[in-house]
Amino acid sequence: MTDTSTTLKDLILDRDDDLRDLLHVLLRRANLRQMWLLFIDEHGRLGDPLMPMDDYPEDPHEDVEVDDLGRVDQAHLLMHRSGMLLEATGNASVVLVWERVGPSTLDDDDRAWAGAMADAAVSLGVPLRAQFLLHNRGIRQLHADDWI
Template sequence: MTEADTNLRDRVLDRADDLRDVLHVLLGQANRRQLWLVFMEESGRIGDPIMPMADYPADPHEETEADDLGVVDQGHLLMHRIGMLREATGNASVVLVWERVAPNVLDGQDRAWASAMADEAAALGVPLRAQFLLHNRGLRQLHPDDYM
């Protein structure tokens, strides 16, 4: 991490536009299909860790079995694990950044994942601050109207 990145992470990001701008500088442009987990501190600063996650399943509604949860949807399992990471790291909330090499247009898979994560965060009590799409030309915030 560069000194400039450290300075960006020291900024309090109260507004969605400020968060978007800092994430854009930190993450740049899309170069693969992956999900970024960005944790936020209570103070409104970006917390640790910032984690990329490749190879998440195509369908959030596909069932899977977990030793501790039994048979659940992939989306439920992922948000459950994100919630555990948030608690373990002492962060206040999470931001999801869906990275994929494509234009700034949501496809069915994008919508399904964004919707599932919003639903599962609400059901599990995981504070989901925002979701973004990192695409070929930049970063855009996703709103419920985009995926519901």
Template sequence: MNTEESLRDRVLHTDDQLRDLIQLLLQRANQRQLWLLFIDERGCLGDPLMPMADYPSDPLATVRVDDLGEVTESHLLIHRMGSLLKMTGNTGIVLVWEHPGRDAVRKADRAWARAMAEQAADLGIPLRAQFTLYGRGVRQLHPDDYL
């Protein structure tokens, strides 16, 4: 069994286990981007792992799209993630906000984490956890971090 197979078979019972897996997979921050990870029905890391560079700077900026009308960037992003969740057959979403530098949590991370948590709750999308990946490692974002 190769390492990737064994990592995908780890049941992630706790957020600490999830954080350790993220640290192992992503290691350290290289650029500003968002990672979308899925959790499958077993509670293990699902497919695919999706990096997204160039996500908007303001989660509350509005955008007009054909199928949703005028919505915030965070609403659009979590809505699309919810669609991917259904298409892939996974059961949960984990977000990792990557940015180089020493600061574990930046103002932009707080704004995005808050907006995504609110939109996920409003749309009924199972957002299991959010983390930052920065120059010194991985840190979980808790509601106290972004309220």
């Protein structure tokens, strides 16, 4: 980031560490419980839009009835909608950031949502690039062994 003419949106994020560092610059640290939906474009850059959602449900496995999908759980619905936004915006992959006040250690809510969203992404064929936890002191990437 030494070239001052380069903006954050110009950065190629082909390594997870680069993506984590960019998210740290953008989001800094947690202020409340919310989920950030971000996109990566076909060139590996941060795409538009960046969407915070502060009212996502408590339980990713809670069933909900929706007109276009029927009865599905909350994680399936949220990932389905993320996939629709991905397609509508022409981006290549989804990034999820789970923001909540607290330490960097995962709690049951973090594990439940991260695991359910990873499963839903696979079952729906939505390219989920990465998931992160934004906490009191910064950001950490989540990996499958964090929720299995």
